[in-house]
Amino acid sequence: MTTTQEPLRALEPGAKSVFHRPDVFVEENTPWCVGCGYGAWSRVLVEELERLNPAKIAGTVDVACLEYMREVVPGDMLQALHGRAVSTARGLQLANPDAFTIAFQGDGGMLNEGLNEIIHLAASGQNVCVILGNNGVLGDTGGQFTMGAAEGLKTPTSPEGRNEAEHGSRIPIAEMLAMFPGTAFVGRISTHDPAYIYRSQKIIRKAFEANMAGAGFTFIECLTTCPTGWRLSPVESIKYQEEHILDKYPQEILKDWNEEARPPLHAPLAKRD
């Protein structure tokens, strides 16, 4: 269950607290830019971790905007090299098979620098949850396009817009990974508006539950706006996300885990007392 705390302001008699800031968040300002989608889904992700409450949590973060997840996740976190967070997480998981293991990677790290690693993990079926934060650009270095960029996206390295003839096509990683027998669960989410956030949380919960049951590899592609990298205002970014990305890559469960049809590959993980 979500850790609860007393409301900051005394409630009216008879009223109850229905919404509050999760305790696990450190007392820092958000490290992400205005309008960045990472903030919203880092919150739902941590809430779900708290809900399932694994006894042990270990994870890795790629070099990129997503590395701040290191501060957010309530467990032992290791900074990995760019493109290598997945392999590093696999090493951690081999050493700690009883820990809930999570790896965070951006689209630059996963789809450009280290594509082979996620495919090998999917083939292995290791009990690791991987979160891809996909905004189509290398946000940390100024918004150059990645292999996760939507067709037409204008960036410093695709000033006329990304086009297939010149830059190749977007790598449909979620669809690819869903094909592997070792993959227990694949979902795609977006957190650009409250309704999506609500449904995203349910998809994240399903992935985490599969990992807790020892089902094997789970994967969530999180489509995210990057107003800074896209050179758009936060509002324009959301519009762009809806019109140019979500129409082709909708929020959905691409592969659901069914315990009866596919029994867990590994021992279940213990919960914290």
Added chain:
Amino acid sequence: MTTSTTEETAVAAETMFMPAPQAMVESALRAGCQLFCAYPITPVEDMTEYWLKRVPDFPGALSFIPESELESGNMMYGFAAAGKRVAFASTRAGMSLIHEAMGMIMGAELPCVLFNFPRAGGLSISQADYNVATKAPSHGDEKMFVLAPMGTQEAVDLTREAFYLADKFRNAVMIMADYTLGLTMEVVEFKPLDESDLPEKDWALTGDRTREARRSLAMAASGGVTAANMATGVDETVGTISGPEKSAWRRHAKYQSFEPRAELTHLDDAEAAGVAYGTVARMILPVLERLREAGHRVGMIRPITLYPFPSDVINEASGRMRLGVIECNTGQMVDDVRLAAQSSAAVEFYGRPGGAAPSPDEIEGELLRLLSSANSSSEGTA
């Protein structure tokens, strides 16, 4: 610690006749190594196969085989971060593929052991990877300790000790073998090692939530001040001496605190000495004995640690004899010898790169030439 019971569970005899690479794996298993990362590349494939055969006798050792060297390096990083013993084996390009990960591993001060079997383009001896191992094992300021065994027994002993040293110094340790040692088969003995003075790994990422979360393992790495350091307050003193700078100096001091080792043969009264390591040193030994029997005052310095380099021994010897560095490359260790010597004029070089090895006759000719040049130069100064 992970090493206490492995000797009891091993079914292999304490003394065995076996190929050096397999003997090194046996030694690693007995040292409590739990993950062996290697991609098939000659002569390393035998090591993986032997590892898999022996794993059932060593509880905790994993039969997991990484898909590639690139992934091996990073799996090793994650596995070592959890405080467990891990090894990697390869040669040439395979070693280059973990170069990037080694920067992270050494920056985060994680213990691991590497087995290196440098070879030339074909399948033959090479010492051409001396510089990359001792000078720049990755990007950044980091160093790994490099131990160079001359034969199978020493390879076994140094492997056993390497895991201890890796934990003690929280650093990577490389066993610098070569392709010839990779093909060598000898009788070896496995001896236990007392590790009771090793501290607990209170930095290990085990995921345990009953204590404070551990998040800072790689944060002081030599990448310097990143946005993340700044945001998380790790680098709170930018402008003076930052956290990463302090940390880099501390690691530098750690590297310096490792005592170099060298084997000195017939050095006391020598007028000239060969300087060589690994299999090349072993090739020189019988020639040396023959020359000694014939009354020639030649000796040999064999660095056992290539990093840190036994500079003091070289420096002392260079004041009283001529030194001839013999290597299977175009001249790499000779740079360290010249830096250490009192005068670089006292140092000569004989190299056989590209897969060639010096024959006994060549070695004899080179040592005699060195001796005569020592005698002529001492006559010149007299």
